[in-house]
Amino acid sequence: MKATQIRKGNIIRVDGTLYKIMNMDHVTPGKGRAHIQTKLRNILEGTQTEKRFRSDEDIEKVVIETKEMQYLYNDGDGYHFMDTTTYDQVSISKETLGDAVQYLIPDSTLNLEWFEGHAIGVELPPVVELKVIETPPGVKDATASAQRKPATMETGLVIQVPSFINEGEVIRINTADASYSERAK
Incomplete structure (x- = not known):
């Protein structure tokens, strides 16, 4: 397939090595040809690297x-x-x-x-529910506030949450960008 058809999350083979596409951008400079700038994670070693592909370059997508x-x-x-x-x-x-x-x-x-x-x-699912195990005390009546504070989840993940979230609450987190979504129901 052509480089313009790759997407985040695809597994590709480059020079005999398997990589997962962690991030990609289609870059169109003012001069020169368009290209695809990718951030890749080596499947076996876990190391991350960046690679640039010409937009018309053929890339081997691996079926998993x-x-x-x-x-x-x-x-x-x-x-x-x-x-x-x-x-x-x-x-x-x-x-x-x-x-x-x-x-x-x-x-x-x-x-x-x-x-x-x-x-x-x-x-990963698009959203997961995790319990807040550590965060500074919440501010009463802060639902309309845009203030954020750090919170540590039961897995060790630290994200920014609204100031009304307290320890012991279960919240929903977007796995794509590790951001707060809402309180779990």
């Missing part, structure tokens, strides 16, 4: 399969998941999962991405 799996626990060496149909367990490194580890809650069911028999990542 997904399996529904349940997140069990983290033992320091890896994050353990169980296949919900065969009950097989697999351990995946923090480097492979990337920023997704900040949204993993034990017993949650997610789709894991597989390529040639190896787990290469996790497909």
Whole structure:
């Protein structure tokens, strides 16, 4: 496929190495040809790099399969998941999962991405619900205020939340940009 057809989240092969597209921009300079500027994460090593593709360049998109799996626990060496149909367990490194580890809650069911028999990542839902475990005290009647304050979630993720959110509350978080969405109902 052409470079203009790639999208965030696609898995591509460049020089024999698998990369996940973390971010991409179509750049049209005043002079010269348009190009695609990408931020890529090496699937196996977890390292990030930037690469520029000509807009007419052919890129190999890799077809991956997904399996529904349940997140069990983290033992320091890896994050353990169980296949919900065969009950097989697999351990995946923090480097492979990337920023997704900040949204993993034990017993949650997610789709894991597989390529040639190896787990290469996790497909996060657009929104997750996490419990606030630490934040400065809320301001009474601050619902109309645009003031934000830092809050630490049960997974260790720190985001900016409205000033009326208190410790112990469960909130919904957008996984695409790690932003506050709303209180959980």
